[in-house]
Amino acid sequence: MRTFKHLPSVDQMHVVVLTNYLRRHHALVFQQVAKRVGKLTILLSTDMEPDRQWEADWGGLDVQLQKNWMLTAKWKHSAGFEEPNFIHFPVDTIKQLRRLNPDVVFSYELGMRTMFCALFGMLRRQVPIVAVGNMADHIERERGPLRRLMRRFLRTRVDFATYNGPSCKRYLQNLGFSDDRLFHFPYCIDMDKAYAGEKSFNADGYRRLVYLGAISSRKGILPFTKAIADYLQSNDTVRVTLAIAGDGPLADAVAQLANDRLEIDLLGNCDASQLAAAYQSADICAFPTLGDEWGLVPVEALASGLxxxxxxxxxxxxxxxxxxxNGWSFDPTDSDSLRSxxxxxxRTSQADLEKMSVAARRSAVDSTPEASAERFHDILRALTGDVSESPVRDDAPSSVGSLGNLVP
Structure with a gap:
């Protein structure tokens, strides 16, 4: 791999990160990164996108807003959902980077933001440009031809890219990134949302499921609830409560599926303590999405022993x-897979759920902000040519605990 041996040591580096807006879990990671580098500056296209229902919280980080143009388009997916897609054009990127004079640049996504960073990198070849990839191949392969063409161009103009999981890695490899240009930079979770106490489960014959997220078509919660209702019509050995923490346009349609064996408990939007309580009271976490490039909720649930x-x-x-x-996976587009x-x-007994709970927490043990920040630190060290302890490049299990030790 190409190294930049002229770079200062990590604790003296000025690192600039560019992204659209700062999510809570990203802020937690960068608070830890800021302790490890000389200076960290974060450039945002906007303080918050229009469809987000929380206020910006930058956690004391050095955050600066860019001059940005934003277009809103409709994203239609073959799985049957559509959502607004916000496309950002942070037009002062090169000007801001020249002003900041960074040692290293990390740019989120492979869009116009990274294109501007790549152009800056052509002017300052001594500054490594790292594209941060948070994406999934089954979503990205449905993007339009112009975006695919731009990303193939960017593959030749950025120095490295990061991936958050195996699907993202496959996508970047298909774009033409070689393995020696890829680094694993995993997501973390906000541990305040997880339940940290001793986990208990309901007796056999009753199960409380919890779903956290938007009640929207992309999240697949309506067909999932229908599948639960249909299953219970022919299986009278269990009653189910489906607790839903969130809101959205399909809330009424989901609520109407309740019957004498299926209770729908709409909790509405919840804060961190309420989410932790929702995990505490549940037996199983449901996450039936039709398209998520990662999905924090399953990891929060696992950390809660669910x-x-x-x-x-x-x-x-x-x-x-x-x-x-530590769970059960299914293809939401395959009715047989979902029903199975x-x-x-x-049908999993209370005793087996208790065993799975121990395994669940083990599988999420490394999903902390500190662990993600350490991966980021490893990438910076690798850029300098410091190979005394090479950064890990594989997908798992190191990012999410030891999957080889799931059975207690």
């Missing part, structure tokens, strides 16, 4: 869930 009944179209489920060990997973989950 087995996950999750869609394989969430990269976190693909990466972490081992069937019958529901059956296996609801």
């Amino acid at each position: 087995p996950v009944l999750g869609s394989c179209l969430a990269q976190s489920v693909e990466t972490i869930i081992v069937d019958e060990k 997973a529901i059956d296996r989950a609801l």
